[in-house]
Amino acid sequence: ETGVTQTPRHLVMGMTNKKSLKCEQHLGHNAMYWYKQSAKKPLELMFVYNFKEQTENNSVPSRFSPECPNSSHLFLHLHTLQPEDSALYLCASSIKALVGQVVSPLHFGNGTRLTVT
Amino acid sequence: QKEVEQNSGPLSVPEGAIASLNCTYSDRGSQSFFWYRQYSGKSPELIMSIYSNGDKEDGRFTAQLNKASQYVSLLIRDSQPSDSATYLCAVNSGGGGSNYKLTFGKGTLLTVNP
Numbered sequence: 001e002t003g004v005t006q007t008p009r010h011l012v013m014g015m016t017n018k019k020s021l022k023c024e025q026h027l028g029h030n031a032m033y034w035y036k037q038s039a040k041k042p043l044e045l046m047f048v049y050n051f052k053e054q055t056e057n058n059s060v061p062s063r064f065s066p067e068c069p070n071s072s073h074l075f076l077h078l079h080t081l082q083p084e085d086s087a088l089y090l091c092a093s094s095i096k097a098l099v100g101q102v103v104s105p106l107h108f109g110n111g112t113r114l115t116v117t
Numbered sequence: 118q119k120e121v122e123q124n125s126g127p128l129s130v131p132e133g134a135i136a137s138l139n140c141t142y143s144d145r146g147s148q149s150f151f152w153y154r155q156y157s158g159k160s161p162e163l164i165m166s167i168y169s170n171g172d173k174e175d176g177r178f179t180a181q182l183n184k185a186s187q188y189v190s191l192l193i194r195d196s197q198p199s200d201s202a203t204y205l206c207a208v209n210s211g212g213g214g215s216n217y218k219l220t221f222g223k224g225t226l227l228t229v230n231p
Contacts (some may be wrong), residue, residue, distance in 0.1 A: 042121070043161075043205070043221040056218070090160055103149045103209050106219060108160040 003027040006091050006109035013081065014117055021076040021112045023091030031096040032074040033106065034066060037088040049074060050096045081116045088113050119144040121208050123222035131230050136193040138225050140206030143187070149209040150182055150189045155224065156202045164204075165191065196229040203227070 004025045013019050025032065034046040048056035049068040063085075065077040074091055092106040120143040130136045138152075149168055153161035165180040167173045167189065173180045179192040189208075193200055203224040210218060 040223070042223045043207075045218065045220075048218075103219075105151050105163045105166050106161075106207075107163070110160050 004091055004093055004107055004109035006089075006112055008112060009110065010113045010115075012115045012117060013078070015081060015083070017081075018077070018079040020078065021089055021091075021114075023074040023076075023109055025072055025074075025091075025093040025107070025109075027093055027107060029093035029095050029107070030071045031094045032068060032071070033092040033094075034064075034074070034076055035090040035092060035108075037090055037111070043090070047076075078114075081114075083116050086114055086116045119147075119208075119210055119218075119220050121206055121220050121222040123204075123206050123225045125223055126226040127228050128225055129228045129230060130196050132196060132198060134196050134229075136196045136200065136227055136229070138191040138193075138204050138206075138227065139188060140190065140208075140222055141188045142206075142208045142220075144208070144210045144220075145184075145187065147184075147187075147208045147210045150180070151207040151209075151219070152178075152180060152189075152191045153205040153207060153221075154200075154202045155205055161205055193227075196227075198229045198231050201227055201229050 007022045032049045036044045045058050046060045047066045052068050067075040088111045090111045091109040095104040122141045152165045155161045167180040167182045177194045181190045203226050205224045206222040207219050
């Protein structure tokens with residue numbers, strides 16, 4: 001049982017739809033992340049939130065819109081996606097290290113398998 | 118562009134053998150190194166973390182780090198069919214704070230044959 005829960009597990013949406021992915025962590029972490037995993041490509045960092053503040057937007061198209069209302073919850077709002085956006089979307093959390101400290105590892109949720117038709 | 122390179126495999130070993138997985142990274146300033154295991158259709162699961170040069174052992178797993186040569190490896194002793202998965206190497210540059218960025222390799226597919 002993972003301490004990071006993602007819903008839904010699978011999502012099929014048309015290019016004109018609007019949907020949201022949800023992530024909740026029960027580990028007491030204060031940093032949350034969205035990653036995209038496509039076939040035969042490395043995990044790609046999309047967004048980072050530290051203490052609810054977005055600290056990283058890795059050149060992600062505006063059709064992906066993150067929201068972090070508190071340290072335990074993270075959303076990814078999707079609209080007018082393209083077929084190439086079909087992928088596994090992974091949420092992760094960690095303890096935010098201070099500058100100069102070693103960093104803690106990421107803990108991943110089970111992911112949302114997204115298919116854009 | 119910080120890069121993490123892994124042989125995509127597949128790496129095939131017989132049951133009971135030692136599986137050796139390798140990873141090289143481009144950023145000399147990297148400080149934290151992780152190995153994740155990912156079963157097909159599942160999310161990555163942390164196996165090992167290593168922060169200083171040398172070996173770190175945890176059960177059947179040993180992580181080895183050589184910062185001078187910029188490589189990190191994972192040895193799996195007494196390999197079991199249940200170890201069959203994709204192994205992801207992840208490297209952090211920039212220490213903590215808002216500079217935390219974990220870069221992943223593409224992963225090495227390991228198959229352990231009974």
